[in-house]
Amino acid sequence: MSDPTKPTYDDVVRIPAPPGRGPATGRPPRIEEVAERAGVAPITVSRVLRHPEKVNRETRDRILEVIETTGYASNPHARALRSGRSNVVVAFVSNILSQQFGLAVRSLAAALEPEGYEVLVGQTSYSYAKEVAMIQSLRGIRPAAVMFTGVIELQENRAALQELGIPVIETWAFPRDPIDMLVGFSNADAGAMAAERLAQAGHRRLAFIGRSSGRGALRRDGFRAAATRLGLEIVHEIGVGEITGLVDGRAAFTALLDRGNRASAVFCANDLLATGALIEARSRGISVPRDLALLGFGDNDVADQITPGLTTITFNAAAIGRAAGELLLARLAGTPQIEPRHAVELVLLERGSV
Template sequence: MHDDLTAHSFDDVVRIEPTVSAGTQTRAKPVRIEQVAQLAGVSAITVSRALRNPNLVSDATRARILEVVQQTGYWSNPHASALRSGRSSIVAVFVSNLQSQQYTQAAQACAQVIEEHGLQMMVGQTSYSYSRELTAIQSLRALRPAAVFFTGVIELEENRRTLRDLNIPIVESWAHTRDPIDMLVAFSNVDAGRLAATHLSDRGYRRPAFIGRGGGRGKLRLQGFSQRLAERDINLAGHVVIDWVESVEDGRIAYRRLQESGAQFDSVFCANDLLGTGAMIEALSQGQGVPEQVGILAFGDPSTAGALSPRLSMVGVDTREVGRRAAAMILARISGEDLPSRTCLDLSLVRGETT
């Protein structure tokens, strides 16, 4: 694995500011229980009792407290005792898609490391959705975990600020961004696209197409893919972009859309493993020879290339190593050890039976 950040292309990750009207407050800090108590004219312990054991507080007092809670947006913190002791045992891990093996492998590898040090992993799914990501990050204000690990980078500036305000270790991954929130286990998506184009052109394909998400990492992989093809005087035969990926079926649908577009392609680079698996299944179901009539190459964890029949050709990164590196960074930060906060992993390619 490579730690020289300059040896890999940077990914120009999108940064999105919220759209607000002039003078609108874009960010509010979490309301503290002491603030609620002051506004309600009671003690903090009375607020806690009203929310957790309402039978211990008079109806009038509880009603007054609930009115203040509603006005301020206060969230009762179920882990307050852990906070008062200065330590939570939870590491929150948010994966892009639980059905994609590359993300679950990273999460599992992270869990194996941190659990040996008395920490527990809690997993959530963002599904490439800004709204789900926003909900997940807002929940962290109440959960207040020991650290957070994302299989991705955060694009919304408001979410980035919220995460910084938590003042806990944050590990992003899956993109080689210049400006991570805190810590980063990176690989270059632009370089992944370039490697895919190099492989297909070396194999003799002259009409490659692309299937992937139109934003985020899919866009970066398309960027590198198109750049490398242009350097070799090969035109992109066609492309299909989709908003999100939930299952293998999305790959089948995207492959049919590529066909319906009229593109004359002899190979397809799919920007993740679910799309690649779906495209391969669809091609085979139509009686197309793979790779005799069409080559299929996907991005993912190359170690999983042999899990399908035929074996799917794969360009990507060791996702278990992503999880292990993230865990090491979290543990080092918590214990006060000196460990680099950024690392960039090498990509690899495994040729299966589909190219």
């Protein structure tokens, strides 16, 4: 089995900006810069934003024109950060329905809230377009720090986050080059563990269901590499785009059967996909694991309650959030730098579907 004390680095894809579009970088303008360009004192800019009726029309229009041109944002969180008192930490989750992501964010909040910080949550839905929009929104919010349940692949987003000059924590993977801090696990090792477990159970012809990009692709690649090493054959791979719920797992399993499934075991590289696949198998009268074995990744309450329980590779999601919170508190308190990269151990939960 893979060595849990020495996680394999994930070869995370780095995606350059599309031709003709530069990186979404640039520090948001300060009120002093707006004032200088408008030829007024900073207090006058503040007065226009708070009490515009107290400023003559010509000066007010000139200041508003500069604000529109520069994209200056004034809100309580931005003012708080400029004065060194921002208490907002933003957590972006890939899917708000995921139990693992929820556990991580709750543990993050449990670590931060007693110290006076607020945690705001946004959802990227595994969408690059949403990720771009949300990261750009940080320029207006100007939080104290940000956490992602994933790693950032778009180079323009990596640059934009670095330009913000705030602590950034990426999770759910183990790349060589995180933006800042990292609490994660090796997706390559997770895929390898899946192939090793299925081989141990005597399966030689396998299938894969998972996202065709991002962390799903990393697990698929680890699964492929281990299958080749062990002399196993992957007869089908079902790629999935956005994952919204169990229905996606049922649809992917149906697509597998429509191809004339010749596998004796399936690795589903996502807990929602695996649980949906198990439900669909039961609805079709397919006995698991007698007719077909199913191995999942991640974990949720449904996987433990349905019969047979879903065997899955998982990890301590709460520990990810807790470690992220501790790293952020140390950085925000200005304490000496501690190790910014933490690996979480992968665990195999045996429940009967293999």
